Amino acid sequence: SHRGTPPGSTCNTTWTGQFPGQAECDEYGFYCRPTTDGYEPCPADTPGAMHDFNRLYREGRWDPAAQRMALPARPHHLKETHQP
Numbered sequence: 799s800h801r802g803t804p805p806g807s808t809c810n811t812t813w814t815g816q817f818p819g820q821a822e823c824d825e826y827g828f829y830c831r832p833t834t835d836g837y838e839p840c841p842a843d844t845p846g847a848m849h850d851f852n853r854l855y856r857e858g859r860w861d862p863a864a865q866r867m868a869l870p871a872r873p874h875h876l877k878e879t880h881q882p
Contacts, residue, residue, distance in 0.1 A: 811865045822858065822867045823849035 811818065823829065830837040830850040840847050858867035 809860075809862075809865070817849070817851070819851050819854045819858075819867055820849050823851065823854050826854070826858075826869060828853045 814821075824842075827842065828850040829840055829842045829844070829847040830853070831840045831844055831846040831848065837850070837852075839850065839853070854867055858869050860866075861868040
């Protein structure tokens with residue numbers, strides 16, 4: 799419960815035809831696939847891949863101004879680097 803917060807003031811998103819968070823999973827590359835031991839992260843083009851909403855809600859934070867999930871800024875020394 800959000801005491802003192804009027805209903806509807808924290809999430810005012812409009813239905814886009816996608817599940818909430820699906821666009822963010824696509825943007826951040828958050829996908830997983832079922833295995834015999836549970837779910838594991840995988841690339842989007844992996845057979846059986848699905849949006850990893852659990853990871854999005856674990857790592858992301860709701861940005862009320864943008865009305866979407868956002869990843870917190872990572873310190874420079876922790877950012878991933880992609881090499882050819």
